[in-house]
Amino acid sequence: MSKDQLDFLIRRIRVGGLDIGAPIAQVRGALEDLHAAIPSPENVSLLTTKLGDVEALESTTPQSFSTRTVLYLHGGAFAFGSVAGYSALSSTLATLAGARGLSINYRLAPEDPFPSAIADAVAAYRALLDKGVSPGEIAIAGDSAGGGLAIAMLISSRDSGLPMPAAAVLLSPWADLALEGESMQTKALEDPSLTERGLRARAEDYLGGADPRTPLASPIHADLTGLPPLLIQVGSAEILLSDATRLAGRAGANGVHTRLEVWPNMIHVFQMYDFMLDEGRAALKAAGQFLCDAFADHEGWKHSNGAALNPAASPS
Amino acid sequence: MSKDQLDFLIRRIRVGGLDIGAPIAQVRGALEDLHAAIPSPENVSLLTTKLGDVEALESTTPQSFSTRTVLYLHGGAFAFGSVAGYSALSSTLATLAGARGLSINYRLAPEDPFPSAIADAVAAYRALLDKGVSPGEIAIAGDSAGGGLAIAMLISSRDSGLPMPAAAVLLSPWADLALEGESMQTKALEDPSLTERGLRARAEDYLGGADPRTPLASPIHADLTGLPPLLIQVGSAEILLSDATRLAGRAGANGVHTRLEVWPNMIHVFQMYDFMLDEGRAALKAAGQFLCDAFADHEGWKHSNGAALNPAASPS
Numbered sequence: 001m002s003k004d005q006l007d008f009l010i011r012r013i014r015v016g017g018l019d020i021g022a023p024i025a026q027v028r029g030a031l032e033d034l035h036a037a038i039p040s041p042e043n044v045s046l047l048t049t050k051l052g053d054v055e056a057l058e059s060t061t062p063q064s065f066s067t068r069t070v071l072y073l074h075g076g077a078f079a080f081g082s083v084a085g086y087s088a089l090s091s092t093l094a095t096l097a098g099a100r101g102l103s104i105n106y107r108l109a110p111e112d113p114f115p116s117a118i119a120d121a122v123a124a125y126r127a128l129l130d131k132g133v134s135p136g137e138i139a140i141a142g143d144s145a146g147g148g149l150a151i152a153m154l155i156s157s158r159d160s161g162l163p164m165p166a167a168a169v170l171l172s173p174w175a176d177l178a179l180e181g182e183s184m185q186t187k188a189l190e191d192p193s194l195t196e197r198g199l200r201a202r203a204e205d206y207l208g209g210a211d212p213r214t215p216l217a218s219p220i221h222a223d224l225t226g227l228p229p230l231l232i233q234v235g236s237a238e239i240l241l242s243d244a245t246r247l248a249g250r251a252g253a254n255g256v257h258t259r260l261e262v263w264p265n266m267i268h269v270f271q272m273y274d275f276m277l278d279e280g281r282a283a284l285k286a287a288g289q290f291l292c293d294a295f296a297d298h299e300g301w302k303h304s305n306g307a308a309l310n311p312a313a314s315p316s
Numbered sequence: 317m318s319k320d321q322l323d324f325l326i327r328r329i330r331v332g333g334l335d336i337g338a339p340i341a342q343v344r345g346a347l348e349d350l351h352a353a354i355p356s357p358e359n360v361s362l363l364t365t366k367l368g369d370v371e372a373l374e375s376t377t378p379q380s381f382s383t384r385t386v387l388y389l390h391g392g393a394f395a396f397g398s399v400a401g402y403s404a405l406s407s408t409l410a411t412l413a414g415a416r417g418l419s420i421n422y423r424l425a426p427e428d429p430f431p432s433a434i435a436d437a438v439a440a441y442r443a444l445l446d447k448g449v450s451p452g453e454i455a456i457a458g459d460s461a462g463g464g465l466a467i468a469m470l471i472s473s474r475d476s477g478l479p480m481p482a483a484a485v486l487l488s489p490w491a492d493l494a495l496e497g498e499s500m501q502t503k504a505l506e507d508p509s510l511t512e513r514g515l516r517a518r519a520e521d522y523l524g525g526a527d528p529r530t531p532l533a534s535p536i537h538a539d540l541t542g543l544p545p546l547l548i549q550v551g552s553a554e555i556l557l558s559d560a561t562r563l564a565g566r567a568g569a570n571g572v573h574t575r576l577e578v579w580p581n582m583i584h585v586f587q588m589y590d591f592m593l594d595e596g597r598a599a600l601k602a603a604g605q606f607l608c609d610a611f612a613d614h615e616g617w618k619h620s621n622g623a624a625l626n627p628a629a630s631p632s
Contacts, residue, residue, distance in 0.1 A: 078448040186569065236571045245565035252561060252578030253502065255552045262568030 037087035052127035054160030054232030059091035059229025068099035075144030096288025121153035147173025167294030181242025235266025337514030351401035368443035371502030375407035384415035391460030412604025429524030452614030463489025483610030497558025
């Protein structure tokens with residue numbers, strides 16, 4: 001446990017944190033400033049690239065398998081965030097999965113509302129496949145709005161006849177733009193990061209008049225049949241807790257291999273603070289191992305003790 | 317995947333299976349006959365013993381740590397089952413956790429209704445503590461009714477001021493005796509093992525007039541604050557699927573470290589068929605590793621690669 005780490009973090013967020021309901025331009029700048037303070041992981045090389053027409057950031061490390069790619073969709077309430085601001089998180093997760101990371105700058109609301117972001121994510125996935133990358137060599141990951149977007153792009157890809165990737169990891173996914181989860185009230189005082197008012201403003205921007213319960217915007221209402229194995233991680237101190245638990249219930253009922261992890265007292269996308277928060281690092285390692293196992297299932301071999309090979313799990 | 321294994325198993329259950337709504341004496345005998353056909357794991361020594369006044373079966377293997385105990389609560393709708401019939405399942409799980417198993421013959425309904433079974437489970441746990449076993453050296457596990465019972469005994473132990481064990485593993489827990497989960501309808505045709513009618517008969521026997529929503533009988537309605545880390549495994553082809561997903565949601569909201577795993581197409585307590593069903597073995601191994609990690613957290617040391625030592629994970 002890391003009570004001191006968590007207390008410090010929550011105080012910092014409460015005092016200097018963002019109001020995601022504030023004017024868009026103001027939040028965008030502040031979020032990039034905050035993220036610039038997050039240290040980059042060591043030994044990661046970053047390269048700006050493109051996936052089809054979508055701008056992307058590729059991360060590699062000496063440990064990356066050339067045959068494993070984590071396609072990452074950053075958070076930011078569909079209105080904020082960039083591949084640069086989330087590069088530490090996306091590249092760390094990819095590294096822990098023994099993979100290269102590919103994070104994309106999908107279009108943001110309100111300039112480009114639903115379903116532009118989904119179209120960009122599907123286009124990036126399709127571009128990877130068109131390059132000859134096997135679907136079993138790809139995993140999808142995302143946090144917050146990027147977690148909901150990851151599910152939406154999987155549904156949309158499935159409905160377009162694209163093959164499914166090896167797995168997906170969702171960190172604190174925002175999966176209900178109608179904000180009807182129980183935790184929206186029960187965790188309101190505990191959550192230092194998000195507010196219902198702020199989320200509602202961003203949902204309106206993103207939806208641009210679409211029904212907030214439309215399945216591709218709020219995948220807790222979608223048919224998730226045929227999706228690949230999912231790992232959903234969430235903190236217990238989040239107003240989005242019920243998004244995660246309802247999404248897991250829905251996925252399981254639809255016959256998807258589903259793992260839900262609820263981390264006590266943890267806050268929205270606590271994995272982003274892995275450099276200073278023990279639970280953030282532990283959760284990211286568990287997510288990395290989940291992806292290693294999924295990749296290994298497609299690679300068709302296993303380590304001698306039955307666990308999937310994890311090139312990042314060297315003695316420390 | 318093991319479609320042939322699963323198809324064979326489902327056909328066998330549908331053709332020769334039990335109707336748990338049938339007369340008690342008939343089901344008890346038939347269940348013991350069925351369980352006698354399950355092969356025992358190798359290298360397991362079984363010893364009849366007592367925990368306080370409660371009859372128990374102890375399983376040990378050459379790999380068992382003397383400082384790890386899995387206290388097992390068998391299934392059987394609170395009316396059937398015995399430590400003998402569930403010895404393969406309970407001893408395999410304990411072995412995969414590097415522990416000895418201690419399974420108890422708690423009192424059954426209708427002869428001894430709610431809360432007799434809970435009193436026996438708490439008494440057994442208290443007897444272990446009274447012998448000087450540290451709570452961090454104990455984990456609780458149970459399947460079906462035994463899974464609900466495991467949660468009830470934890471709540472009851474907490475409320476009696478007893479310290480919490482290291483962790484608990486629940487396989488397809490029956491956690492709602494009012495049978496109000498969505499899966500009670502949506503999975504009725506798919507589930508080859510259980511029926512709403514059968515469960516309702518057994519719930520009435522066990523409750524003996526108590527409110528089916530009373531928290532100790534139906535822990536989806538209980539305050540789960542303070543419980544130890546939980547792993548809940550369930551199949552997607554179960555009418556009890558919603559018991560698992562709602563229990564996980566409740567535990568998470570109460571700040572319990574919670575992991576839910578939904579295994580596609582799997583049936584009620586599929587881990588019992590680990591000797592012939594690949595997913596049963598994979599799920600039991602995951603549960604064993606979960607317990608290893610929890611024990612290791614209390615033992616205060618880690619393997620050099622950051623994973624908890626799993627003495628059962630030898631090269632195979």
